[in-house]
């Protein structure tokens with residue numbers, strides 16, 4: 047994976063880095079050609095998150111005018127619910143995440159959080175309310191303490207350790223000769239995919255946002271590591287509103303609702319059981335993944 051520090055130098059703020067983490071590398075250079083930054087409305091107010099209910103109401107979106115990406119997407123996510131987005135590559139799943147952060151402006155319809163239109167609130171407060179656990183956690187060339195506390199500079203050592211314990215990375219950190227002062231990143235200790243993801247989870251726990259956006263890794267982790275991490279993810283998700291951009295369906299069977307997106311349109315939604323019973327697109331995707339997993343398991347024997 048390309049280290050993200052260098053090309054991001056020009057971008058500046060942390061949220062652009064997160065946006066970066068949500069786009070794939072092939073698209074990264076498109077960011078250079080982006081239109082002017084989105085500005086806060088003159089009378090923008092800090093968002094007040096009460097329950098964390100998210101609503102996409104008839105949302106249209108296009109990166110370029112002649113190429114619509116999302117078409118009339120209506121997606122309500124109740125406070126404390128977990129909704130998973132699935133669908134083929136390029137169907138618009140990550141775009142929904144980027145719009146929730148207001149990295150781009152919807153071209154039609156509206157997105158609200160607890161009834162407040164995203165265009166009416168300050169971006170700073172919006173970004174504080176949403177935690178992102180991206181596919182590939184960005185590590186800075188600094189200490190592991192800095193990397194966990196990133197986004198909450200005033201965090202105390204106790205808070206950092208509590209978050210690291212919940213993310214199950216504390217024992218690993220303590221096993222390093224310099225503990226939390228160990229340098230990581232490009233010029234320091236290279237962390238494994240699982241360790242990096244735990245740093246990401248600890249970072250999010252420390253930030254304690256009411257809303258979570260999980261951009262699930264495609265295949266970065268082995269099955270055992272993934273199972274271990276799932277526990278930390280479950281703990282993090284409790285009591286928050288969660289949108290998961292899912293690639294492996296096995297991790298989202300417990301979601302309150304699964305939404306299938308195809309070419310920017312919601313084509314199916316329901317629980318895992320409902321969608322399997324329906325025998326449609328999701329059921330087909332599930333059958334394919336099961337067959338692939340079984341083939342992998344056989345090959346591993």
Ligand code: ATP
Nearest residue numbers: 073076109110115134135136137138139140141142
């Ligand atoms: P994947 O599962 O492969 O991550 P996805 O469902 O998340 O795919 P998106 O990243 O939302 O898909 O992309 C939806 C469409 O928008 C794709 O056709 C993509 O090429 C296009 N797209 C994404 N980002 C940009 C951008 N910055 N500028 C222009 N087009 C973009």
